[in-house]
Structures are given as C-alpha cells and as structure tokens.
Amino acid sequence: xxxxxxxxxxxxxxxxxxxxxxxxxxxxxxxxxxxxxxxxxxxxxxxxxxxxxxxxxxxxxxxxxxxxxxxxxxxxxxxxxxxxxxxxxxxxxxxxxxxxxxxxxxxxxxxxxxxxxxxxxxxxxxxxxxxxxxxxxxxxxxxxxxxxxxxxxxxxxxxxxxxxxxxxxxxxxxxxxxxxxxxxxxxxxxxxxxxxxxxxxxxxxxxxxxxxxxxxxxxxxxxxxxxxxxxxxxxxxxxxxxxxxxxxxxxxxxxxxxxxxxxxxxxxxxxxxxxxxxxxxxxxxxxxxxxxxxxxxxxxxxxxxxxxxxxxxxxxxxxxxxxxxxxxxxxxxxxxxxxxxxxxxxxxxxxxxxxxxxxxxxxxxxxxxxxxxxxxxxxxxxxxxxxxxxxxxxxxxxxxxxxxxxxxxxxxxxxxxxxxxxxxxxxxxxxxxxxxxxxxxxxxxxxxxxxxxxxx
Numbered sequence: 222x223x224x225x226x227x228x229x230x231x232x233x234x235x236x237x238x239x240x241x242x243x244x245x246x247x248x249x250x251x252x253x254x255x256x257x258x259x260x261x262x263x264x265x266x267x268x269x270x271x272x273x274x275x276x277x278x279x280x281x282x283x284x285x286x287x288x289x290x291x292x293x294x295x296x297x298x299x300x301x302x303x304x305x306x307x308x309x310x311x312x313x314x315x316x317x318x319x320x321x322x323x324x325x326x327x328x329x330x331x332x333x334x335x336x337x338x339x340x341x342x343x344x345x346x347x348x349x350x351x352x353x354x355x356x357x358x359x360x361x362x363x364x365x366x367x368x369x370x371x372x373x374x375x376x377x378x379x380x381x382x383x384x385x386x387x388x389x390x391x392x393x394x395x396x397x398x399x400x401x402x403x404x405x406x407x408x409x410x411x412x413x414x415x416x417x418x419x420x421x422x423x424x425x426x427x428x429x430x431x432x433x434x435x436x437x438x439x440x441x442x443x444x445x446x447x448x449x450x451x452x453x454x455x456x457x458x459x460x461x462x463x464x465x466x467x468x469x470x471x472x473x474x475x476x477x478x479x480x481x482x483x484x485x486x487x488x489x490x491x492x493x494x495x496x497x498x499x500x501x502x503x504x505x506x507x508x509x510x511x512x513x514x515x516x517x518x519x520x521x522x523x524x525x526x527x528x529x530x531x532x533x534x535x536x537x538x539x540x541x542x543x544x545x546x547x548x549x550x551x552x553x554x555x556x557x558x559x560x561x562x563x564x565x566x567x568x569x570x571x572x573x574x575x576x577x578x579x580x581x582x583x584x585x586x587x588x589x590x591x592x593x594x595x596x597x598x599x600x601x602x603x604x605x606x607x608x609x610x611x612x613x614x615x616x617x618x619x620x621x622x623x624x625x626x627x628x629x630x631x632x633x634x635x636x637x638x639x640x641x642x643x644x645x646x647x648x649x650x651x652x653x654x655x656x657x658x659x660x661x662x663x664x665x666x667x668x669x670x671x672x673x674x675x676x677x
Contacts (some may be wrong), residue, residue: 225495225677227653231511233417237319238312238572244419251634252631256285257285257286257348261286262285262286262288263286263287263339263340263612263615263616264288264290264337264338264339264340264579265281265286265287265288265289265338265339265341265342265564266290266291266292266293266333266335266338266340266341266342266371267289267291267292267303267341267342267344267355267364267536267626268292268293268294268299268300268329268332268336268341268342268343268344268349268357268650269293269294269343269344269345269346269349269353269367270292270293270294270299270303270344271294271296271299271344271474272293272474273305273344273367274303274344274345275303275398276390276645277342277344277365277367277394277608278292278306278307278342280457280607280608281342281527281608282307282310282675283514283607283608283637284606286402286609287363287608287610287612289323289333290306290322290323290324290335290337290338291323291324291325291326291332291338291595292324292325292326292332293320293324293325293326293327293328293329293331293332293452293611293636294309294329295453295455295457295458295472296452296453296454296458297327297450297452297454297581299359300325300326300327303323304323304324304325305369307322307323308320308321308322308323312573315389315619317330318361325465325582327454327457328457329353329356331339331354333356333357333362333385334360338362338404339362339363339470339615340351340363340364340365340611340615341354341360341362341363341364342364342365342391343365343366343481344366344394344440345515346367346458346477346483347371347372347477347483347484347485347489348371348372348460348461348462348472348480348482348483348484348609349460349461350366350367350369350370350677351370351371351372351376351377351379351380351397351677352374352376352460352461352671354366354391355376355380355383356381358383358384358387358389359383359387360379360491361387363389363390363391363615364389364390364391364392364516365391365392365394365608365610365611366391366392366393366394366488366628367394367626368393368394368395368490368493368494369421369484369485369489369493369632369635370489370493370628370629370632371632372462372484372635372669373653373667373668373669374632374633374655374667374668375668376668376669376677377628377629377632378629378655379481379677381625382631383621384518385617388618390611390612390615390618390621390623391624391628392607392610392621392623392624393432393497393621393623393624393625393627393628394607394623395493395494395623395628395631397494397497397498397579398497398498398501398581398602398604398623399605399607399610399622400571400607401603401622402581402582403498403501403577403582404601404603404642405573405577405582405590406498406502406568406576406577406582407498407501408599408600408601409502409568409575409584409589410502410503410553410568410570410575410608411502411503411504411600411601413570413600414572414575414576414589414592415569415571415572415573415575415584415585415589416568416570416571416572416573417570417571418502418543418544418568418569418570419538419569419570419651420502420541420543420544421499421502421503421542421543421544421548421566421569422539422543422544422551422555422567422569423492423495423543423544423545423546423565423566423567423581424493424495424545424546424547424550424551424554424555424564424565424568425487425488425491425492425495425496425500425547425548425563425564426449426487426547426548426563426564427488427491427517427528427530427531427548427549427550428479428486428487428520428525428529428530429517429529429530429547429549430529430547430548430549430563431480431548431549434487437475437479437525438520438525440523441520441522441523441524441525442468442470442471442475442476442479442524442525443468443470443523444466444468444523445468445470445471445525446467446490447466447467447469448467448619451468452468453467453472455467455472455604458472458673459672460671460672461671461672461675462482462483463482463672464672465480465482468524469534470524470525470612470651471524475525475531475551476492476524477523478527479524479525479526479527480524480525480526481526483528484527485528485635485636485639486527486529486639487527487547488517488527488528488531488635488638488639489635489639491564491630492545492610492634492635493631493635494564494631495565495566495578496565496566496631496635497623497631498566498577498629499543499566499568499627500544500630500631500634501601502566502568502581503505503537503541503568505537505597506616507626507630507652508537508538508615508630508636508652509631509633509637509650509652510537510538510543510634510637510656511536511537511538511649511650511651511652512534512535512536512647512648512649512650513533513534513535513634513637513638513640513641513647513648513650514534514535514577514641514647514648515531515533515534515545515638515642516531516535516588516640516642516674517529517531517533517642518530518531519533519642519643526560528639528642528643529547529548530547530549531545531547531550531638531642532544532545532546532547532550533545533546533641533642534639535634535638540637544586544632544635545638548563553632555567558576558585559576560573560578560583562578562580563578564578565577565578565579566578567626569577570658572643573585573586573589573639575589575590579623581604588634590594596614602622604622607622607623610622615651633655634649636667637657637663639649640663640666644660644662644663644666646660649662666674
C-alpha cells in the first residue's frame with residue numbers, strides 16, 4: 222500500500238477492527254498458512270453480486286490476504302444473500318457464530334464513500350462497468366473489473382485517464398492470463414516457435430452456440446412490460462442506459478448480456494477472452510487491428526438484439542491477419558486442424574501453429590509444447606491466481622497481469638467488429654489517434670450518451 226492508503230487504513234483498524242475483523246487464526250483448510258493481521262489485509266467492496274459477482278466473492282474469500290467488508294446490488298435479495306454468505310464464511314473460519322461484518326448498500330456510491338475500503342470489485346451488468354469503476358477510482362480505490370470493459374470506447378478512454386491520473390491499480394477479469402497454458406501458448410507465439418506470425422484465429426460462443434445459448438436465440442426474450450418486483454431498484458439497475466420497460470427477462474443474467482442498451486453481447490462478453498489471448502501472443506497490448514470487415518446475424522424480434530453469429534476479418538498494421546468468429550461459424554474452420562472447444566485462440570506461423578483453450582493446449586508439432594525457451598526469450602508475467610495477483614499488485618503498486626491497456630485494446634476489437642457488422646462496411650481504425658478514419662457514423666457510435674442524471 223502507498224502511504225496515503227496506509228494512513229487511511231490505520232485509522233480504520235484502530236476504530237473499527239472489532240467489528241470488521243475479529244481475532245483470526247491460522248487457516249490450514251485454505252491451504253495458505255496464517256491469516257495476516259487486520260492491518261495487513263486488503264479490504265474489498267463488491268458492486269454487483271449476481272452470478273458472476275458471487276464467483277468473485279468466493280475467490281477473494283479464499284485468500285487470507287483479503288477481507289470482504291461490503292456489498293452493493295440493485296437487488297435487495299442479492300445483497301442479503303451475499304452478505305450473509307460472507308458473514309457465515311468468516312464466522313466459521315473464526316469460530317464465532319455471531320459474526321456480522323459485511324455491510325449492505327443499495328447505492329454503490331455509499332460503498333465508495335467508505336474510508337475502510339481499499340478496492341472495489343465490479344461485476345455489474347456491462348453498461349455499469351466503466352461508470353462504477355470510474356467513480357471508484359475517483360474515490361481513491363483500486364479496481365477489479367469484470368469483462369467486458371463496457372459499451373463505449375469513449376467511456377473507456379475517460380476511465381484510462383482517471384486511472385493514470387490517480388495511479389490506481391486495475392485488474393481486468395480476463396482470468397485466462399493467470400493460467401499457465403495460455404501463457405505458454407503466447408510465449409511460443411511471441412518467440413516465433415511456429416515461425417513468423419502470419420495469422421490468428423479466435424472464436425467464442427454466440428447466441429446460437431449449441432445447447433443453452435441456442436435457446437436464447439430461439440426464445441428471443443420477453444418484451445411484455447411487467448410491474449417491477451419490490452426486490453429490485455430498477456432505476457438503479459438501468460442507471461446510465463436508456464430507460465426501457467421492465468420485462469421478466471431484462472434483468473436476468475441473459476438479459477443483461479444480450480440487450481444492446483446494456484451490452485454488446487457475447488461478441489464482447491465471451492469474445493474478449495480469446496481476443497485478449499490473441500493480443501497477448503501477438504505482443505499487441507498497445508494497439509488493435511487497423512481494419513475490420515465482417516458479417517453477422519442479429520435477431521429480428523424479441524428482447525435480445527445483440528449479434529448472435531459473426532465472422533469478422535481484421536488486419537493489424539504489421540500485416541498479421543485476425544479472424545474472429547462465433548462458435549457455430551468457427552466449427553468447420555477449427556475442426557479442420559484440431560478438436561474444438563467452444564472458445565479458443567490459434568496462432569499460425571510459417572512453421573506451424575499453436576492453439577489454446579480452457580481444455581488445454583495443442584500444436585501442429587507436439588514437440589513444440591516440450592521445448593525449453595532459450596535465455597533471452599520473451600517471457601510473460603506469471604500469475605497462477607488472478608485475484609491474488611490483484612492483491613499483490615495493490616501492495617507493490619505494480620501493473621497487474623491483466624492491466625487496463627490490454628483491457629482497452631481487446632474491447633476495441635469487439636466494439637469495431639460489432640460496428641463493421643451493423644454498418645455493413647469496412648471500418649478503418651487509427652490506433653494512434655484512437656479514431657475511425659473517414660466514417661463519421663462509426664466515430665459517433667464509439668460513444669454513448671448517459672441517461673440523466675448520470676455522467677462520467
């Protein structure tokens with residue numbers, strides 16, 4: 222922690238330690254040795270505690286270096302459930318059945334005002350990612366932000382300026398960077414073990430991927446207006462997005478991911494994972510492709526109106542080609558050379574290929590996977606735990622394994638791919654100016670107005 226944070230936390234620990242962190246003992250069940258003293262633990266608040274938010278709560282609860290102290294969500298039942306789970310975890314670990322240390326806030330701004338919180342974990346619907354992170358950074362907090370980055374390139378540019386100005390630590394929720402298989406594939410590509418890099422293939426589930434996803438496209442989501450449940454602060458859930466009638470599907474996990482007012486859909490929500498690996502292996506964290514052209518399918522009816530299928534061909538300034546596809550489109554392409562997982566990344570060079578997904582890593586020549594890198598070869602930051610990496614970087618003030626620069630560029634690819642499909646034309650991108658070239662409508666769509674009274 223820097224001096225400012227240390228002084229703020231010293232005040233907290235002398236005034237509220239009895240409530241926020243009772244006496245803690247070693248926790249061998251967690252597999253991490255003794256629990257640090259209260260003054261040494263990183264205190265966390267969570268904004269958005271639905272399905273993904275609770276996964277992140279669990280990941281941080283497992284780390285003795287962290288203390289989860291507050292939650293915020295537009296659903297009152299989610300606040301109660303998650304705060305109760307946090308209290309139960311600490312009660313069991315501490316042997317105190319009456320432990321009550323996790324506060325609940327209906328308005329995330331109240332959570333951000335708390336001086337006892339060092340960092341905020343953001344797992345809201347996509348349209349809230351950047352605004353909440355921006356408010357948090359301005360409040361002096363470090364931020365862990367779930368993917369994708371949001372719904373507007375311009376919003377991301379504002380957040381970047383604030384992160385740089387405040388010196389905040391940022392971790393993006395692209396957890397594959399904390400998996401040794403993905404790191405190995407990217408190092409093989411960077412070190413030209415498959416020859417000079419020529420092209421990259423990336424694929425991820427769309428709304429018509431086999432199984433559960435396909436039912437979303439078929440059913441379409443209800444557009445029938447319904448009364449807002451008493452459990453939900455709908456005004457807060459909508460926030461800066463355009464106001465729309467409440468329906469039974471709008472504020473669900475799937476509604477948040479597939480309504481264009483709130484999200485770009487899985488072209489960003491899933492696509493950002495393999496795109497991020499493509500960027501990492503190409504050594505392209507500081508830039509994105511300069512050309513985008515593609516086709517896609519957008520549902521013609523129903524609530525869900527994000528791109529369901531896509532096939533986008535991109536080109537980097539150095540000539541490397543990137544093909545970005547949904548799973549259905551990619552299947553015959555990928556299965557021509559390897560068994561297919563629902564999302565992954567393949568690097569092709571002059572001498573062969575290496576491909577990686579959450580099922581494993583494979584290569585045109587299996588011997589590549591056993592090769593030892595020579596001294597002086599490119600090496601990537603090593604992390605085996607994405608949440609722990611965030612906490613460690615908060616202490617050291619070093620860049621995380623998935624910093625903002627990488628988050629922004631992978632999101633640019635998703636956003637420009639979406640625009641190329643919707644506008645039905647090639648989009649040219651200038652990475653230096655971060656503007657489209659010769660396309661006023663595309664440039665305008667890089668930004669979105671915020672509904673009053675919200676502002677960046």
